[in-house]
Amino acid sequence: FLIPPPAGAAPPVPPCPGKIRHFKI
């Protein structure tokens, strides 16, 4: 059985790459 995530749960954050601090070029 597939158990759906609870309503309103944040999507899982991929481990990499990390956040962009300024801007991506």
Added chain:
Amino acid sequence: MPPQPGAPVLKLPKCDDPEVEQAALAAVDHINQHLHQGYKHTLNRIDKVKVWPRRPFGEVFHLEIDTLETTCHALDPTPLANCSVRTQTQHAVEGDCDFHVLKQDGQFSVLSAKCESTPDSAEDVHRLCPDCPLLIPLNDSRVTHAADAALAAFNAQNNGAYYQLMEIARAQLVPLPASTYVEFAVGATDCVAKEVTDPTKCNLLAEKQYGLCKATVAEKLAGEDVSVTCTIFPTQPAAPQPQPDGVAAPAAEPAAPAADAAAPAAPPAGQPPHPQVL
């Protein structure tokens, strides 16, 4: 399969894990401490990370990181935290780096570093700002001429030391009005600007005093129009002086423009040195 007893175990932490960020910041510090030309870089993104145990102690972080150029020159003592990132409309420059960073006893140290820097594409710059000037090669004859003319104009107006060219750091051709914009680093010499006859006989001061000049040189029918502003950084002693117990060494300050400074003046006793804008 469980790992063989004694075999190294690879860890794949999240790229934004606080310990990984600490390793990445140590890597960026390493870049900037070993930079002698160009501009300081700041961390933009951690792309990949792998962590290996190291025998007999510690861990090695294999990091791939993206950096961005700031507006602080390598010779500028301003702490990186106070440096602004170069905007995309100024034609940003990115760094791609590959590091091995050792963590041992809670301390990070860089084992190996490899970085390449590339400017943003012309298409990306012009998509954001169709009229923004693009970077041009530093050895372009218009750039070298603009730097020479601007430095000559600066020295001609300067009542203090003669400054010599250290490095042309970035340059752009501005379309309207047609002109060359150039940023270059300078260093104070043991010659007096007003008395120099042969600049090749001038030597950099032992107590290094560097600066960054920003100049625009426009060709006109009756000659050329030179506009130059130089920010002279506080002197950088060759070796730190011992401080009495309980007295902190003066901290470097951001190179914020002063209102108007006709000539460098020593700061009042007990105050940290400020940059001079000439």
